[in-house]
Amino acid sequence: MEWKAFLRTEGDINLTSERKLWQETHLSEETMEVLEEDSQYFIHQSMSTPCLNVVTDADGIYLIDMDGRKYMDFHGNSVHQVGYKNRYVIDAVKNQLDELPFLPRRFTNPVAIQLAKKLAELAPGDLNKVLFTPGGTSAIGMALKLARKATGKFKTISTWDSFHGASLDAISVGGEGVFRNSMGPLLPGTEHMMPYNSYRCFMGDCDGCGLKCLDYLAYMLERESDVGAIIMEPVRSTDIQIPPKAYFKRLRELCDRYGVLLILDEIPTAFGRTGKMFVHEHYDIVPDIVVIGKGFGGGVFPMAGIIVREGLDVAQDISLGHYTHEKSSVGCAAALATIEYIEQNGLVEHASQMEKVIEARLQDMKSRYMPIGDVRVIGMMAAIELVTDRKTKDKASDEAEKVMYRCMERGLSFKVSSGNVLTLVPPLIATEEQLVLALDIVEEAIQHVCGF
Incomplete structure (x- = not known):
């Protein structure tokens, strides 16, 4: 199938003649044989298999x-x-492997508590309750479930072009066609609005339009009383869209006015990437739920989670996550060491x-x-x-x-x-x-x- 049949969205396309030419020019016969074997056993998908190198x-x-x-x-x-291969993180993981490599649910461990306490200290305002999980996509799922439980409302508003993970619930709130197309019915109540975008918003130039996109959001919220949460990327990590401070100031005001939780997806951007430990610190707001992941595990162990305001600790009668590695001793050791390394090295x-x-x-x-x-x-x-x-x-x-x-x-x-x-x-x-x-x-x- 010709690559032109596909929409160009995120990442380089793995079916182009340009990629084939690069591989033929630069990769050895041995490498090409390994790539062929990889292609034989792994399911093919956009932006992944067949692989580049x-x-x-x-x-x-x-x-x-x-x-x-x-x-x-x-x-x-x-x-x-x-x-x-960050030595500080790897040493922390090795030590934890020797001490306690795994523990089942119902039990806690000191390093998990140390990590939770550290996040509560770092996050602004009353963001001082956490829940961990091995992957960012499942952390998004926990945030969506908590929003429903806390508000009693099931609808969400997110933006087109956004990415929040690859599971069915995550692609439902996400807005990228390469994940949603041909998937059939998605999670009900997942509504979308135009993203902040300085050159593609059909309303015009976002920097000079008076934030008309948020006028539209206000219009939606005025007419839909069952919206429980708005989920957004504070900075879009793929093509680096950076809203002005006024955007999130008004967004926070709209959420407060209509009783809607603000969920910020900082999975790819938290922990120093933007020059702040958390991205929302640039906007002088406190979201209701922050979703973290990716760099959280120091490039060694998959770790993700949510940090929520204290008043949202309301789900004791249900299981928001209940994941096997929810309080992974090894994952928590990696995450804690990652944060320590970031702080100690400025x-x-x-x-x-x-x-x-x-x-x-x-x-x-x-x-x-x-x-x-x-x-x-x-x-x-x-x-x-x-x-x-x-x-x-x-x-x-x-x-x-x-x-x-x-x-x-x-x-x-x-x-x-x-x-x-x-x-x-x-x-x-x-x-x-x-x-x-x-x-x-x-x-x-x-x-x-x-x-x-």
């Missing part, structure tokens, strides 16, 4: 493939805040400082290269949007894919989002020198592909 090692900011090539990993599925402050370096460089590139239609930066997250025309904002999707593979040739890996957005998400341990090198590679690739 075989990784056999990872260290710090680098991935190392089967042929010995090193790539700076500026993607990492947002789990690599503290880098790969990685939140580092991310804030590197934002200035990245922003200045990308703005300079935008001023000199017409295919760069927009750049967006917060902390150590950056988006470079490639267009064929700055006025029409037509996507330069083919060029974006070519730029990505050109960068891979030179040792830099990142994600292409929305078909035309180069999304750079480096580990928080990346130095200024490494960031400058990566941006040098990106600039050269844009020059090469776009003819400058």
